[in-house]
Amino acid sequence: MAEQMITRDLKVSFGDHQAVKGVDMEIRPRAVTAIIGPSGCGKTTFLRALNRMHDHTPSARVSGEVLLGDRDIYGDGVDPVELRIRVGMVFQRPNPFPTMSIRDNITFAPKRHGLAKGKALDDLVERVLRQAALWDEVKDRLGASAVGLSGGQQQRLCIARALAVEPRVLLMDEPASALDPTATQRIEDLIYELKKDYTIVIVTHNMQQAARVSDYTAFFYMGLLVEFGETDGLFTNPREERTEAYITGRFG
Amino acid sequence: MDTASAPPRALRLRLRHLRDRLLVALCLVALALAVIPLVWVLWEVVGVGVRHVSWEFLTTLPQPPTVGGGGWANAIVGSVVVVGMAMVMGVPVGVATGIYMSEYGDNLLGKSARFLSEVLAGLPSIVAGIVAYGLIVVTMGRFSAVSGSAALALLFIPIVAITTQEALKMVPGHQREASFALGVSEAATTLRVVLPAAMGNVLTGVMIATARIAGETAPLLFTAFNSRYWMEGVDRPTATIPVNIYSYAISPFEHWHQQAWAGALVLLAMVLALNVAARTLWARRARFMAGD
Amino acid sequence: MSRSVAPLPGRDGRARRHLRQRWFRYATGALALLVVVVVLLIVQQLWVQSRPTWSEWGLGFLVRTTWNPVQGEFGALPFIAGTLLTSLMALLIAVPISIGIAILLSEYAPRRLRDPLIFVVELLAAVPSVVFGLWGIFVLAPLVQQHVMPVVAASPLGLLPFFGEPGPGYTLFTASLILAVMIIPIIASLSREALMAVPRDQKEAALALGATRWEATRHVVLTYARGGIFSAAVLGLGRALGETMATTMTIGNRVNLTLDYFQSGYSMTAIIANELREAASEIHVSSLVAIGLVLFLISFLLNSLGRLLLMRTHTPGT
Numbered sequence: 001m002a003e004q005m006i007t008r009d010l011k012v013s014f015g016d017h018q019a020v021k022g023v024d025m026e027i028r029p030r031a032v033t034a035i036i037g038p039s040g041c042g043k044t045t046f047l048r049a050l051n052r053m054h055d056h057t058p059s060a061r062v063s064g065e066v067l068l069g070d071r072d073i074y075g076d077g078v079d080p081v082e083l084r085i086r087v088g089m090v091f092q093r094p095n096p097f098p099t100m101s102i103r104d105n106i107t108f109a110p111k112r113h114g115l116a117k118g119k120a121l122d123d124l125v126e127r128v129l130r131q132a133a134l135w136d137e138v139k140d141r142l143g144a145s146a147v148g149l150s151g152g153q154q155q156r157l158c159i160a161r162a163l164a165v166e167p168r169v170l171l172m173d174e175p176a177s178a179l180d181p182t183a184t185q186r187i188e189d190l191i192y193e194l195k196k197d198y199t200i201v202i203v204t205h206n207m208q209q210a211a212r213v214s215d216y217t218a219f220f221y222m223g224l225l226v227e228f229g230e231t232d233g234l235f236t237n238p239r240e241e242r243t244e245a246y247i248t249g250r251f252g
Numbered sequence: 253m254d255t256a257s258a259p260p261r262a263l264r265l266r267l268r269h270l271r272d273r274l275l276v277a278l279c280l281v282a283l284a285l286a287v288i289p290l291v292w293v294l295w296e297v298v299g300v301g302v303r304h305v306s307w308e309f310l311t312t313l314p315q316p317p318t319v320g321g322g323g324w325a326n327a328i329v330g331s332v333v334v335v336g337m338a339m340v341m342g343v344p345v346g347v348a349t350g351i352y353m354s355e356y357g358d359n360l361l362g363k364s365a366r367f368l369s370e371v372l373a374g375l376p377s378i379v380a381g382i383v384a385y386g387l388i389v390v391t392m393g394r395f396s397a398v399s400g401s402a403a404l405a406l407l408f409i410p411i412v413a414i415t416t417q418e419a420l421k422m423v424p425g426h427q428r429e430a431s432f433a434l435g436v437s438e439a440a441t442t443l444r445v446v447l448p449a450a451m452g453n454v455l456t457g458v459m460i461a462t463a464r465i466a467g468e469t470a471p472l473l474f475t476a477f478n479s480r481y482w483m484e485g486v487d488r489p490t491a492t493i494p495v496n497i498y499s500y501a502i503s504p505f506e507h508w509h510q511q512a513w514a515g516a517l518v519l520l521a522m523v524l525a526l527n528v529a530a531r532t533l534w535a536r537r538a539r540f541m542a543g544d
Numbered sequence: 545m546s547r548s549v550a551p552l553p554g555r556d557g558r559a560r561r562h563l564r565q566r567w568f569r570y571a572t573g574a575l576a577l578l579v580v581v582v583v584l585l586i587v588q589q590l591w592v593q594s595r596p597t598w599s600e601w602g603l604g605f606l607v608r609t610t611w612n613p614v615q616g617e618f619g620a621l622p623f624i625a626g627t628l629l630t631s632l633m634a635l636l637i638a639v640p641i642s643i644g645i646a647i648l649l650s651e652y653a654p655r656r657l658r659d660p661l662i663f664v665v666e667l668l669a670a671v672p673s674v675v676f677g678l679w680g681i682f683v684l685a686p687l688v689q690q691h692v693m694p695v696v697a698a699s700p701l702g703l704l705p706f707f708g709e710p711g712p713g714y715t716l717f718t719a720s721l722i723l724a725v726m727i728i729p730i731i732a733s734l735s736r737e738a739l740m741a742v743p744r745d746q747k748e749a750a751l752a753l754g755a756t757r758w759e760a761t762r763h764v765v766l767t768y769a770r771g772g773i774f775s776a777a778v779l780g781l782g783r784a785l786g787e788t789m790a791t792t793m794t795i796g797n798r799v800n801l802t803l804d805y806f807q808s809g810y811s812m813t814a815i816i817a818n819e820l821r822e823a824a825s826e827i828h829v830s831s832l833v834a835i836g837l838v839l840f841l842i843s844f845l846l847n848s849l850g851r852l853l854l855m856r857t858h859t860p861g862t
C-alpha cells in the first residue's frame with residue numbers, strides 16, 4: 001500500500017518570498033522520514049506541497065516536481081482530490097470538526113469517497129480508532145461531539161480520520177507539539193505501528209522524537225535541504241556543520 | 253484492489269466535481285439575482301430620470317399638475333436642511349456615545365448603550381417618525397422640518413455610535429498608553445490621539461449614516477410633511493425629495509411621474525456619491541493602516 | 545525655590561484633579577445615557593399615544609379584523625397578517641440567494657474580484673426604499689402581473705392555497721419580491737462574515753481528507769457558521785418587517801385578510817404611512833400608534849435575538 005515520494009527541485013514561494021528553495025528528496029515507503037529545522041525554515045511549507053494544500057493559498061507558487069510513485073502530482077490531469085485520498089495529512093493543531101460526532105468525523109471522508117457503507121463503515125470506524133489507539137476511550141460515546149475530547153484524544157481522532165481514507169502516505173506536521181508527554185508517547189507508538197503499512201513524513205521540533213521514531217531525517221535550513229540521511233547517521237555523525245550546530249542546540 | 257474499485261471511484265469523483273461546479277454555478281445565479289435588480293433600478297432611474305432632469309427642475313418651485321413644468325428646488329433645499337439639522341443633532345450624541353462605548357464602556361452603561369444602539373439600528377424607520385410626531389408635531393400643533401430632523405436623528409445616532417466605536421477600537425492600545433504615561437488627561441488622549449487616528453473611519457460612518465437618512469421617506473410623511481413653497485422656517489411643513497418622490501409617484505399625473513423619476517435620479521446621485529466617497533475614504537484608510 | 549514643598553493634595557485638590565482627569569468620561573457617558581433614555585422615550589411615547597386603543601379593545605385589538613375610521617372600528621389583524629406574509633415570503637426567497645452570494649464571496653471569488661463584488665452587493669443596501677418603491681410601481685408590478693403571476697399560477701405552486709387567481713399588479717406577492725431584494729444585502733453580508741470567521745484549519749482539514757471545495761464548504765464551513773447565518777436571517781426578517789415605502793407602494797393597500805399572495809393586502813407600516821398624517825379622531829391616531837408599538841416590539845425582539853445569537857456565535861469556545 002505504501003508508496004514512495006520524490007521531490008525534484010521543489011520550490012515554493014509566497015508573493016516574492018521564497019520559502020522552499022529547490023529541494024530534492026526521496027521519501028521511502030514503509031519508513032518514517034522526519035523533517036527537522038529551526039522555526040520558519042520551510043518545513044510546513046514543504047510538507048503542504050506534498051499534497052497540494054498550497055492550491056488553496058492564492059499567493060503561493062509551487063514549481064519543480066513531486067513524484068508519487070512515478071507520477072508528478074503537479075502534472076497535467078492530476079486531480080488534487082484524488083491525490084489527497086492517497087496522501088493524507090495531520091495538522092499541528094488538532095482540528096476535529098466540532099459540529100460532528102466522533103463517528104461522523106471519521107465517516108465524513110469515506111462516505112464522500114464511497115469507500116464503505118453500513119456494517120462495513122462501522123467496521124472501518126472501529127478499525128481506524130483501534131489503529132489510533134483511541135477505541136477503548138471512545139467506543140461508548142461515538143455519537144458524542146468531538147469537542148468533548150482532550151487535546152491528545154482529538155489529535156488521535158484526527159489521525160484516525162486521516163487513516164479512514166486509506167492513504168498511502170501520511171504527512172504529519174508536528175502532531176504532538178500541543179500534547180503532554182503521555183499523549184505524545186501514545187502518538188509515537190502509533191507512528192511506529194503505522195509505518196508497517198504507510199509512508200510517513202513527520203515534521204518535528206523535538207530532536208529526541210525524531211531520533212526515536214524516524215528511519216530517515218531531513219534537516220532544513222532557510223528553505224534548503226541541508227542534510228538528509230539515515231537518522232542514526234545524521235544524529236551521531238552529521239556531515240554538515242550547520243546540522244551539527246542545530247542538533248547540539250547551538251541555534252534554533 | 254485498485255483495479256476492482258478504480259472505475260466506480262473514478263466515476264464517483266467525476267460526479268463530485270460536476271456537483272462542485274454545478275453549485276458554484278448556482279451561487280453565480282444567486283449573485284446575478286441580486287445584481288440584476290440593482291442594475292435594473294439604476295438603469296431605469298438614470299434612463300428615465302435623465303430625460304426629465306433640467307435646470308428648471310432643479311431651480312424652480314412646483315407647478316400644479318395641470319400647468320406642467322415646474323421643479324423641486326424647494327424639496328432639494330428642504331432635504332438638505334432637514335438632513336443637515338439631523339446631523340447637527342446626531343453627530344455629537346453619536347460620536348460621544350461611540351467614544352464612551354469604546355474607551356470607557358466596560359460597565360453597565362457601556363454595555364446597555366452598545367446593545368441598545370444595535371437594536372436601534374434595526375428600528376423600523378416609521379417608528380422613529382411616530383415618536384417625533386407624538387413629541388413634536390402634536391405638541392407644536394403642526395408639521396415641521398425640525399420634527400422631521402428629530403426623527404432622522406433617531407436613525408442616525410445608532411449608526412454613528414456603532415461605527416465610531418468600531419473605528420476607535422481599531423486604534424492600537426499602546427497609543428493610548430503612551431499618552432497616559434505622559435500624564436495626558438483622558439480628554440486630551442481621546443481627542444488629540446485616539447480620535448485623530450480613527451478620524452477617517454469615523455467620517456466614513458458619518459457619511460454612510462447620512463446617506464441612509466437622506467433617502468428616508470416614511471418618518472417624514474407625518475413630520476416634515478410637505479409644501480409647495482420655499483421653506484418658511486424650521487417650524488413649518490417642508491418639502492423633501494424622498495417624500496416628493498412618493499407623492500408624485502402615486503399621483504395620477506403622467507407629468508408628475510416623470511418628475512418623480514427625475515427626483516429619484518437626484519436622490520440616488522446624492523446617496524450613491526456619499527456611499528462611494530465613504531468607501532474610497534475607507535479603502536484608502538485601510539491601505540494606510542496596513543502599510544504601517 | 546527648589547526647596548519649596550508642593551502642598552499635599554487635600555480632599556478638595558484630589559477631587560478637583562479627579563474631575564479634571566475624568567470630566568470627559570462623564571460627559572460622553574451622559575450622551576451615551578441619552579441613547580438609553582431615547583429607547584425608553586420611544587417605548588413611553590408609543591405606549592402613551594396608543595393608550596385609548598388598548599383601553600377600548602385590550603389585546604383583542606390584535607385579532608380584530610375590521611378597520612373603519614368612519615365608524616371608529618379598528619383592528620390590527622389584517623396588517624399583522626400582511627406584514628408576516630410578505631416578510632416571511634421575502635425571507636424564503638432571500639435566504640438561499642444570500643447564502644449563495646456569501647459562499648461565492650467567501651469561498652470562491654478570487655481576491656481581486658471579492659472587494660468590488662462586496663461593494664456592489666452593499667450598494668444594493670444603499671438604494672433608498674422609496675426608489676425601490678418607484679421602480680416597483682412602474683416596472684416590477686406590471687411585469688409581475690403580466691409575466692410572473694400567470695406562470696406561478698400555472699405551475700404546481702398554483703395548487704397551494706397561497707397562490708390563487710392572478711390579480712392586479714399590486715399584491716402581497718409583488719411586495720414580497722421587493723422586500724426580498726432589499727434584505728438580500730444584509731443577510732448576504734452578515735452570512736459572509738460568519739463564513740469568513742470559520743477557522744481556516746477547518747476547511748483545510750476537510751480538503752486534506754479529499755473533500756471537494758463544495759463538500760468542504762457544505763459539510764464543514766456552512767455547518768460551522770450556521771449560528772451566524774441564522775442570526776443573519778433573523779436580522780433580515782427584522783428589516784423586512786419594518787420596511788415601509790417599498791411595501792406601501794406595491795402591496796395594494798387594501799384591508800384584506802387573506803393567505804392568497806396574488807391579492808392586494810396591507811402591512812403594518814403601510815397603514816401608518818398612509819393614514820397617520822390625516823387621522824382625525826383620537827382613536828384613529830391611537831390605533832395607528834398601537835400598530836406601531838406592536839411593530840416596534842416585534843422588531844425589538846427579533847433584533848435582540850439576532851444580536852444575542854451573533855454575540856454567542858462569535859464568542860470563541862462555543
Ligand SMILES: Nc1ncnc2c1ncn2[C@@H]1O[C@H](COP(=O)(O)OP(=O)(O)OP(=O)(O)O)[C@@H](O)[C@H]1O
Pocket residue numbers: 014017019037038039040041042043044045046057059
Ligand atoms: N501563507 C503564507 N504566506 C506568506 N508567507 C508564508 C506563508 N506560510 C509560510 N510563509 C513563510 O514561509 C516561511 C516558512 O514557513 P513555514 O511555516 O514553512 O516554516 P516552519 O519551518 O514550518 O516553521 P515552524 O517550525 O515555526 O512551524 C516563513 O518565512 C513564513 O513566514
Ligand SMILES: [Mg+2]
Pocket residue numbers: 043044045173
Ligand atoms: Mg510549521
